[in-house]
Amino acid sequence: MLKKTALVLLLSLSACSAEPFDIEISGPLGRPQLTLKETAGLFQSAPCVYRLLITRAEPGDPFFLSPDAPVVWSVENPERCAPLPELTYGQAPTGLRSTTPAVPLREGVRYQIWGEASGSQRGSAVVIFEHGAWRVTSDR
Secondary structure, eight states, rough: OOHHHHHHHHHHHHHHSSSSEEEEESSTSSSSSEEEEEEESSSSOOOEEEEEEEEEETTOOTTTTTTOOOOOEEEEEETOEOOSSEETEEEOOTOOOEEEEEOOOTTOOOEEEEEEETTEEEEEEEEEEETEEEEEEEOO
């Protein structure tokens, strides 16, 4: 009986845990391209996204990854996800709607990209545009 209870508990916990997906960014400052890839399983595919938002740091604010961080763009559809292999900043993809209009991005500012997809998947990346290119940076 104890083994069966432990197995049920383990399966229920694993069903609720978030699976990650990768977020990459490329392209120019004014029109970056975001690429989203599932990382679980043998094959990489596009996650089916419900929500994606990008926040920025305020000058002197080391805690910009908080829920109160200024949102520079967001898209979502809480009722139905959309498979997104990639999207362009500021353009709501088919199946999602802009909930925060895109604002111009600035060089030298850190941005966090965060997304939520079907199957309890989540992905995030902290990026900065410097010297003509995007790069992943730390969250501090």
